[in-house]
Amino acid sequence: MKKLLIAVLFAMMLALSAWSVSAGIGAANHDPVVTLNRDVANCDESLDDYEYVVSVSNNMDNGYGIYNVKIYKGSAGIYQVSCGDAPAGWTCFDGDSDGTCDLKYNLYCEYETTPAGPNVIRYGDAPVDFSFDISLVDEAAVAADCGTDFRITTLDDEGIASPGEGVEVETMERLNVDCADPYIEKKLIGEAIPLTSCALESQNSIDGTCDWWITQATEIDFSAQDTTKADQCNLGVDYCEWRYYWDGELVEDNPYCEGTQEADGWCRLTNGGSLDWALQFGEDSEHDIEVRCVDKAGNWASLTEKDKVDNTPPTTEKWFNGPQKLVPTENGTVEYIDGVSTVEMSAQDGGDICAIGVDKTWYNIE
Structure with missing residues (x-):
């Protein structure tokens, strides 16, 4: 029982070490600029059929640099992360010594280079890319949370005595997921x-x-x-x-x-x-x-x-059927008919294509 308790305490200490830094005291001596190459997706896209890339640079000009980068699993619906290869001059955690990068403590991908070495990310250096893939995605959970957050931490090499020390800075990068049509x-x-x-x-x-x-x-x-x-x-x-x-x-x-x-x-x-x-x-x-x-x-x-x-007004025609006499005058034509003559009219909507048709016809008899 005593051995079991010691083993449990040791495992807890290892897990806690994934979230803390062994000798990180004081203000950080680096200013990380972290970007995720994919920050928006919809539900018609597969979230796991994609290589994600975290780009890291340093925006603090003080001679120190970033020598350690950790990429944690997403906060919602991401159950498995596969770590990509380490960049040139960097190494990664390889738990089973098979030459591939593995999750450390099943929590994060860890990449490291020699502190104060030539591959440390200093001010003015080009961004260094770290890649990973995700799988076993609960896309419904990701959509319900409108996305998932990836936690990325960086360590600087100011005043450290051994790897693992330094001041850690945390950056959150979000993959936003929107599934609704406009x-x-x-x-x-x-x-x-x-x-x-x-x-x-x-x-x-x-x-x-x-x-x-x-x-x-x-x-x-x-x-x-x-x-x-x-x-x-x-x-x-x-x-x-x-x-x-x-x-x-x-x-x-x-x-x-x-x-x-x-x-x-x-x-x-x-x-x-x-x-x-x-x-x-x-x-x-x-x-x-x-x-x-x-x-x-x-x-x-x-x-x-x-x-x-249809902006064309209808046209109306009028004629008489029966005895009639039309007399032109200065004020128009005077029309004479007898009691058996009929007055006939026809209205037609103008326009060759869009004529909607005649709605009503009015006439007045005085």
């Missing part, structure tokens, strides 16, 4: 009649959109945001782009573009985490609009609709 909403301000049966409140990328008859005065408003719920997973809209077809032909040079004109007629807008824009079509024609938006994690949504612009 949300696109569209509103019509002014005259609008649906081409098909649909509800006015269903003008968005989730419920779908309607096709419309509109006029040149009708304003078409679009807005996009990174989902309809405000939570920490939302990273914002990266960009939206839209284009349209005029009477079936793609408009390559979009005259209504208030953003950047891209190839294939796309107008790109990138002016914020949420985007809003509006347009009015100044010609009677059939317009097919395509909109697509992408958030900063690569999720996307789209919206399409057809707008027929």
Whole structure:
């Protein structure tokens, strides 16, 4: 029993040593700059089919440098980390002596170089890259936490007597995960009649959109945001782009573009985490609009609709059937008919493509 207790205490001491430094007293004599090469992902991407790289440099100009780097497993949903090869001039922890880098205490990858040696990371040196892979990922847990945090620690070689000593600095690097598609909403301000049966409140990328008859005065408003719920997973809209077809032909040079004109007629807008824009079509024609938006994690949504612009008034014709006499005068034509003659009229909506049709005809008899 006594031997078992000693073994347990020894294991606890080893575990604690992974989270502390043997002789780190006082302020750190290095300023680590740590970056993770992948900081955003979505749920359509595999988190473990990727090589992660931590780049480390030193931003303190005092002659000392970083000689030890540890990369800990992620905080949420990451159950296994495979350590990459040590950079040139560095060694790694190889627990089973098979020539590959292993997790130390099943907690972290440890890389080290000779203190005060030529490969210590000093001020002005190029960043040194340390790689790792992750596996056995609970992607649902990662998504629920909107990502996972990787803890990276660095040791400097100021005044140390042996490896393992020094002042340790901790840096947290986060892999953000956003799984929700952007949300696109569209509103019509002014005259609008649906081409098909649909509800006015269903003008968005989730419920779908309607096709419309509109006029040149009708304003078409679009807005996009990174989902309809405000939570920490939302990273914002990266960009939206839209284009349209005029009477079936793609408009390559979009005259209504208030953003950047891209190839294939796309107008790109990138002016914020949420985007809003509006347009009015100044010609009677059939317009097919395509909109697509992408958030900063690569999720996307789209919206399409057809707008027929009819700004041409109907024309009305009138004639008599029966005895009649038309007398031109300075003030117009005076028309005479008898009691058996009939007055007949016909109204027709103008426009070759987008004529919606005559709604009502009024006449007055005095």
